[in-house]
Amino acid sequence: MSIEVTNLTKVYGAQRAIDGISFTLKKGEIVGFLGPNGAGKSTTMKILTGYLKPTEGLAKVSDFNVVEQPMPARKSIGYLPEHNPLYLDMFVTEFLLFSGKLYGMSGATLKTRVEEVIAMCGLEPEKKKKIGQLSKGYRQRVGLAQSFLHDPQVLILDEPTTGLDPNQIQEIREVIRTAGKDKTVLFSTHIMQEVEALCDRVIIINKGKVVSDSSLDELRSTGNSLEEIFKNLTRSE
Numbered sequence: 052m053s054i055e056v057t058n059l060t061k062v063y064g065a066q067r068a069i070d071g072i073s074f075t076l077k078k079g080e081i082v083g084f085l086g087p088n089g090a091g092k093s094t095t096m097k098i099l100t101g102y103l104k105p106t107e108g109l110a111k112v113s114d115f116n117v118v119e120q121p122m123p124a125r126k127s128i129g130y131l132p133e134h135n136p137l138y139l140d141m142f143v144t145e146f147l148l149f150s151g152k153l154y155g156m157s158g159a160t161l162k163t164r165v166e167e168v169i170a171m172c173g174l175e176p177e178k179k180k181k182i183g184q185l186s187k188g189y190r191q192r193v194g195l196a197q198s199f200l201h202d203p204q205v206l207i208l209d210e211p212t213t214g215l216d217p218n219q220i221q222e223i224r225e226v227i228r229t230a231g232k233d234k235t236v237l238f239s240t241h242i243m244q245e246v247e248a249l250c251d252r253v254i255i256i257n258k259g260k261v262v263s264d265s266s267l268d269e270l271r272s273t274g275n276s277l278e279e280i281f282k283n284l285t286r287s288e
């Protein structure tokens with residue numbers, strides 16, 4: 052399994068941000084992770100990427116336990132956090148070269164890879180600018196390029212298209228589709244069309260619990276739209 056989550060729980064003070072969730076992603080699957088604000092999507096992703104420790108339960112990425120084997124687990128992950136921190140004073144190419152070095156890459160291999168991810172993410176026209184001068188969509192492309200740098204097997208993308216205009220959304224989706232071809236991708240979003248455009252499967256969480264885990268085909272066969280299904284499963288009484 053590329054991602055394996057078993058009875059995962061995270062408690063902040065008195066609040067159970069996630070409450071015994073379980074799911075798996077097979078190699079090569081693209082899965083949408085849906086849930087209303089505060090459902091626990093980012094918390095789950097932060098545990099998978101090693102930024103948070105779970106209170107209980109098990110999380111594995113590429114068969115590595117993220118708590119006990121954090122380094123090999125992290126090496127196999129490309130992560131785009133929700134509020135992606137970027138160095139605004141750095142030039143695009145400079146930033147990617149710097150990030151590659153943090154992954155232990157160097158020399159000609161690093162330079163070639165940086166050019167590859169720049170091309171993959173459509174950053175060629177902007178690569179000589181400072182990140183602070185870029186539009187939101189291009190900044191997001193820099194974040195994606197950074198997450199692809201070490202050619203990870205698993206991509207974990209937290210709301211990659213939030214705050215972008217419709218054209219940029221379309222373009223970022225294309226980047227994810229192309230980059231995700233031979234990878235396992237878990238991404239969170241609030242945009243249902245995104246799920247329909249990109250995913251094989253959808254996991255919906257609400258108040259820290261998995262309330263649905265089905266293929267898009269299974270959901271379509273209910274005769275309801277994804278919006279209706281989402282609303283019914285996450286309505287707060």
Ligand SMILES: Nc1ncnc2c1ncn2[C@@H]1O[C@H](COP(=O)(O)OP(=O)(O)OP(=O)(O)O)[C@@H](O)[C@H]1O
Pocket residue numbers: 063066067068069086087088089090091092093094095133
């Ligand atoms: N550091 C923290 N301390 C206390 N509570 C937190 C912390 N981080 C998250 N929470 C709470 O945990 C719950 C889950 O938050 P999380 O950010 O995982 O949700 P989300 O599904 O990603 O939401 P959104 O769609 O708004 O990004 C929320 O109620 C949130 O307030």
